Amino acid sequence: MDIDLRYITEEHYEPFVKTIERSFGAHADEESIAIFSRMLKQGRALAAFEGEEIVGGSFVFARQMNIPGDREILTAVVSGAGVQPTHRRRGILTAMMDKHLAESRDRGEALVILGASESVIYGRYGFGIASHEERWTIDRRHTAFAHAPRVSGRVRFIEKDDAPDSLPEVTARACAGRPGFVAMSGVEWAVLIADMERDWRGAGSLFFAVYEDKGKTDGFVIYRIRAETVIVISLVAATRAAHAALWQFCFGIDLRTTIEAYKVPLDDPLPWMLVEPRSLRRSTHDAMWLRIVDAPKALEARDYAVDGRIVFDLRDEFCPWNAGRYELDAAPDGASCKPTSASPDITLTAADLGVVYLGDSSFSMLERASRIETVSDDAAQLADAMFRTRLKPWWPHEI
Ligand SMILES: CC(C)(COP(=O)(O)OP(=O)(O)OC[C@H]1O[C@@H](n2cnc3c(N)ncnc32)[C@H](O)[C@@H]1OP(=O)(O)O)[C@@H](O)C(=O)NCCC(=O)NCCS
Structure with missing residues (x-):
């Protein structure tokens, strides 16, 4: 039978919570249903239906997140993604992530974040480890x-x-x-x-x-x-x-x-x-996994430690609207990030951009890890200097 993804309202919260709890190997009880239902009300709960039965689901809510330079950006937090053991490995999580990421882009949530239960899962959707x-x-x-x-x-x-x-x-x-x-x-x-x-x-x-x-x-x-x-x-x-x-x-x-x-x-x-x-x-x-769904918006939103100009060639198969060549120009009065046809200084994926965005890791490190290509050592060093932050990123209370 086909799986149908739908946003749900209160009438479906109880079976939704039961399914998510089961996916994580737990039993929902009155307390967990009550408390998680309060959480669901503040966001977008997406359920995977097989007929009338909920077999998987995930939940997203919008928050402001601190980004480098004492700034904030509207960010979607994904929580409680689960698929029952009866329905695993049929592409349900992939379909849910596809929907969530497009929805976030449409709502102006330039970033999507989550804490991963296993590190093998989210790289395929363009998430990178943004904090440890x-x-x-x-x-x-x-x-x-x-x-x-x-x-x-x-x-x-x-x-x-x-x-x-x-x-x-x-x-x-x-x-x-x-x-x-x-x-x-x-x-x-x-x-x-x-x-x-x-x-x-x-x-x-x-x-x-x-x-x-x-x-x-x-x-x-x-x-x-x-x-x-x-x-x-x-x-x-x-x-x-x-x-x-x-x-x-x-x-x-x-x-x-x-x-x-x-x-x-x-x-x-x-x-x-x-x-x-x-x-x-x-x-x-690894702590926060970050997915950039609107690269120019995200890159313009943060501050940079030094001025500089870098042309990125961004590869993005899962969110093709994001892919392209962008010129990031960081100056004291703010950064601009515009499409360009200039030749790239750095070629990287959306997941790689997620890794460096909050200042946790560096372009030079990603190059040494054979993840990104840079046109010269100078390009990597300039990007490192621009993206460096005074404090390491930290997500004290994962939601
Ligand atoms: C993780 C989970 C949500 C995946 O759901 P799913 O519907 O089975 O995932 P999909 O079928 O869309 O899988 C997509 C791909 O990811 C891979 N994958 C997904 N979860 C994986 C895992 N835990 N280990 C290894 N590979 C995994 C699949 O093999 C598949 O690969 P392919 O595209 O090369 O075939 C589900 O297994 C689950 O509920 N696990 C327990 C709860 C949990 O850990 N949730 C994540 C919270 S952050």
Whole structure:
């Protein structure tokens, strides 16, 4: 039987959530149906129907995302893409992505982002890895600080229901000027705070602690305990004092031997503050996958570290409207990106452009990886200098 893709409304939310949950190997219950239905209302839920049965689906909502130069751009976030095990590998995800990307282009969402469950899936649709994050493990006995700012505030616990009062504001302040930051809506904070039991994975429920100084909340940590391990789910600090105090707090929790942390930005200064930095075991993981659906708009929207002119030959089989030769001219009063017939300095795919767009990786690196072609070393070096950012991209709370 044929598969029919349709945007759905409230009457279909329950079977939709059940299908998506099943795709990820989970069971929907009353709580997950209620909370995900609130999320679905704020975006576009696309369902794959076989007859009247929903066999797959995915969900998109529009947000502002920080891009280099303290700027923002309207971005589509794809969440919860799933196809039931009964209907895999028949092209349903491909058809959904085709529809989502065209829809985003039509709505003026120049970028589409997602977090991937597996790194094999999204490159074929023109997504590139636009940000990385670190996972840390450290033995508590080796957590002494060699360098730290003066800390005059204090850390205190808050009830999880009070978290939405201060955490979104601190996160926005901590991520000002940080490429890749996407503010979560109230519903998305509610999903985080709901802390559904199936996310516990053998650990306990979430603790929330904030750092306050002079009556102002400047940071927070969200963590769980699993046996002798503190698992830091999120630590966000808007000041240096909050950063040091919150890590010292995590390292000081008694009866635990190990601290594990997730979603740490690549340029977090903590390793440079410890007496024994080698004791901090670090691993790197892909975080945000970025798909540029309107290359000229995306390239004109961000700032560049130095002036320069580059001609790109952009290859894009999945979104053919995007393909072409463009001249990017970055100057102090803004960038322009126009079609051109000039010979290209750099030939690359949309996925490659996604990799360099937020400043996570460089053109020179992609050339060394045999992914892109440059007309000369100078062209790669100029592009590297133009796209370089002060801060590494970071997506602190994947939605
Ligand atoms: C990932 C998932 C959505 C793919 O759906 P699907 O409808 O089977 O995907 P498609 O049939 O459109 O696959 C398109 C291509 O991607 C490949 N592909 C898709 N998912 C893959 C995977 N997990 N591993 C390897 N290849 C995969 C297919 O083999 C196919 O390749 P081809 O075009 O060369 O034949 C589905 O397997 C799923 O629900 N997985 C569990 C939940 C999940 O991980 N979702 C992704 C969230 S980010």
